[in-house]
Amino acid sequence: MHESTNTPNNNQAFSSLNLTPELLKNLSSLGYEKMTPIQAQSLPEMLAGKDVIAQGKTGSGKTAAFGLALLEKLQVKRFRIQSMILCPTRELADQVAKEIRKLARAIHNIKVLTLCGGTPFGPQIGSLEHGAHIIVGTPGRIEEHVIKGTLKLDDLNLLILDEADRMLEMGFEAALDNIIDRTPVDRQTLLFSATFPKQIKAISESIMTEPTLIKVSASEDKSNINQHFYHVADDEERFEATRLLLMANPVESTVIFCNTKKETQAVCQSLHNDGFSVLALHGDLEQRDRDQTLLRFANKSVAILVATDVAARGLDIDSLDVVINYHIAHDSEVHIHRIGRTGRAGSSGIALSIYSDKESYKVGLLEDELDQTIKAELLPASDILAKPRLQAKMATIQIDGGKKQKVRPGDILGALTAKGSSAIKGADVGKINVLDNKAYVAVNKKALKLALEKLSKGKMKGRSFKVRYLAV
Numbered sequence: 001m002h003e004s005t006n007t008p009n010n011n012q013a014f015s016s017l018n019l020t021p022e023l024l025k026n027l028s029s030l031g032y033e034k035m036t037p038i039q040a041q042s043l044p045e046m047l048a049g050k051d052v053i054a055q056g057k058t059g060s061g062k063t064a065a066f067g068l069a070l071l072e073k074l075q076v077k078r079f080r081i082q083s084m085i086l087c088p089t090r091e092l093a094d095q096v097a098k099e100i101r102k103l104a105r106a107i108h109n110i111k112v113l114t115l116c117g118g119t120p121f122g123p124q125i126g127s128l129e130h131g132a133h134i135i136v137g138t139p140g141r142i143e144e145h146v147i148k149g150t151l152k153l154d155d156l157n158l159l160i161l162d163e164a165d166r167m168l169e170m171g172f173e174a175a176l177d178n179i180i181d182r183t184p185v186d187r188q189t190l191l192f193s194a195t196f197p198k199q200i201k202a203i204s205e206s207i208m209t210e211p212t213l214i215k216v217s218a219s220e221d222k223s224n225i226n227q228h229f230y231h232v233a234d235d236e237e238r239f240e241a242t243r244l245l246l247m248a249n250p251v252e253s254t255v256i257f258c259n260t261k262k263e264t265q266a267v268c269q270s271l272h273n274d275g276f277s278v279l280a281l282h283g284d285l286e287q288r289d290r291d292q293t294l295l296r297f298a299n300k301s302v303a304i305l306v307a308t309d310v311a312a313r314g315l316d317i318d319s320l321d322v323v324i325n326y327h328i329a330h331d332s333e334v335h336i337h338r339i340g341r342t343g344r345a346g347s348s349g350i351a352l353s354i355y356s357d358k359e360s361y362k363v364g365l366l367e368d369e370l371d372q373t374i375k376a377e378l379l380p381a382s383d384i385l386a387k388p389r390l391q392a393k394m395a396t397i398q399i400d401g402g403k404k405q406k407v408r409p410g411d412i413l414g415a416l417t418a419k420g421s422s423a424i425k426g427a428d429v430g431k432i433n434v435l436d437n438k439a440y441v442a443v444n445k446k447a448l449k450l451a452l453e454k455l456s457k458g459k460m461k462g463r464s465f466k467v468r469y470l471a472v
């Protein structure tokens with residue numbers, strides 16, 4: 001393995017790469033003006049056809065990095081499965097597929113298919129029979145398909161492992177082996193991972209050919225994130241500090257990271273009792289509830305999400321304004337990963353970390369990693385707590401009909417904004433998510449009552465659907 005000798009250059013333009021003009025044009029229409037450090041370092045290697053191991057966390061622009069390499073390599077006219085991306089969770093797979101479709105929108109007829117667990121197997125067989133260029137999915141389900149023979153990988157020339165460390169942590173090693181065994185040996189392999197435990201080294205040695213290692217240093221990555229640290233004496237003070245920091249930073253979207261599920265639940269409950277707009281996200285929740293929580297946070301119906309690290313994996317919110325570390329993370333890499341959820345690709349973000357004496361050694365480790373001295377700052381004065389809590393601007397309405405009932409976002413928007421004595425303005429309608437059997441629409445709270453009325457009385461696809469407001 002050799003390390004990339006490219007000097008990282010944050011200002012590098014995409015046009016310095018040999019990309020097809022359609023892809024380049026689309027990048028500028030997406031507002032991607034310059035490459036992020038990981039893109040600048042990994043793209044030349046990947047485009048040259050080399051195997052690459054890259055340290056890529058969420059927020060670094062890693063998806064676009066491998067997505068561009070993938071699209072550049074793809075031969076659209078050959079309607080065969082040519083590339084496959086394996087992800088640890090369904091949420092991440094969905095996001096990756098979304099980003100690839102976004103990058104590919106200037107090229108016609110590219111078919112991306114997601115294959116994840118937690119969804120029925122049968123329809124996936126049907127989709128596979130229709131064919132695809134690109135597969136994105138989770139190892140368990142993909143393994144099932146390759147074993148059953150419903151997914152054939154003979155034409156695969158690019159394999160991407162995303163968040164490889166997480167896949168190993170989740171016990172997917174055997175599934176990965178099984179899948180990789182059924183891919184052509186002359187393929188190109190790319191591996192993205194936030195951390196590099198020994199297992200990753202072992203795996204990379206067995207599945208990759210002379211890979212280039214690309215590491216983006218922590219100091220380079222954190223540049224647009226303002227970090228602040230606060231010292232507390234005990235857990236009571238810790239909760240108080242959290243309330244003060246929330247009040248002093250009234251923003252649309254904040255994530256509070258806790259180290260355990262129990263703490264996640266307790267902090268969420270206490271904040272809720274205190275009038276904050278908050279939901280919890282952790283692994284004990286049913287997948288359906290997790291999906292719903294993520295969706296409500298992303299559509300701005302909830303201002304604060306209290307989450308564990310594992311549950312927050314794959315959380316993709318473009319405008320996450322503030323990250324609060326209720327405790328300092330167990331290790332520095334996790335800390336850097338957490339705070340990287342704010343200050344995404346170019347915009348600036350705020351990371352607030354609370355610690356007690358017991359965690360001082362972790363602060364010491366962070367100082368080494370970040371190469372800076374950490375000084376505790378004063379907490380805001382407590383009179384700020386007398387002010388009203390910031391409430392989310394939007395509210396989510398659940399509609400008991402989805403793709404299977406042929407409900408489309410346009411139908412929902414149409415029903416809401418239909419002319420009449422009381423139309424709702426398009427600007428008051430937020431994100432619309434249509435799932436298999438349900439759909440969710442965010443509306444401005446001012447328009448909630450009217451929206452519920454219009455959706456329950458009005459018709460979509462010639463029939464009416466049950467609707468309900470999801471109160472926080």
Ligand code: AMP
Nearest residue numbers: 032034036058059060061062063064345
């Ligand atoms: P990721 O690390 O792949 O989760 O990407 C983080 C976010 O940055 C995504 O919302 C991307 O759409 C966005 N992004 C990726 N590359 C760029 C870029 N070069 N310029 C601006 N935004 C980007």
